[in-house]
Amino acid sequence: MVYQARIDDMRAELRVMNKAIPDAMKGFGALSKAVHDSGALEVKVKEMIAVGMAVVQRCEPCILFHVEALMKAGATREEFCDVIAMAVQMSGGPGVMYAAHALACWDELAAG
Template identity: 60%
Template sequence: MSWTDKNAEMRDQLRVMNRAIPEVAKGFGALSKAAKDAQVLDVKTLEFVALGIAIADRCEACIGFHVEALAKAGGTRAELGDVLGMAVQMGGGPSLMYAAKALTAWDDLTAEK
């Protein structure tokens, strides 16, 4: 399954859950908006941070969403490589496996290879 398909499937699942627990979804949406409304850091930097955490926490769906957002924010594959290196340094072997997923997601979701 492509990362585009994985992201679409996750969005569908989230829509169903959001209908089941609308107040939680609304609260999380407000938190996400507040975190992304950067005061000092730009959106690209915030997405790099989020991606590093997604790798360290081993959240495949988060990786897909943050790689997609990072590409839209103007990130490059070379910059991604630096972030992947730090994520591996901080998280060891498990992060290495999820860093590989993030790189595959980048290649799948962007034209830059």
């Protein structure tokens, strides 16, 4: 499982960074929690936005975490594919490449 291993490796790196800069990471965590837990949009919609932005910004670790979170939020593969299609439309060729990573990650995580 390539993508699960990447997720696990990134989590390990983040744990090290949390120890190195705890105040900054607490602040980022508080911001993330506030955005996630409040507002008019449901979590699934917020994660759809995050996946689309991660593809457009070409942030593979962000893609991995938000694909996983979107799955946990109850999105279907069809909904997910709409998100990555929109990201491709907004970002062109580079978005195609990262959208392919996102879809492969989804399929791997869905397979267990």
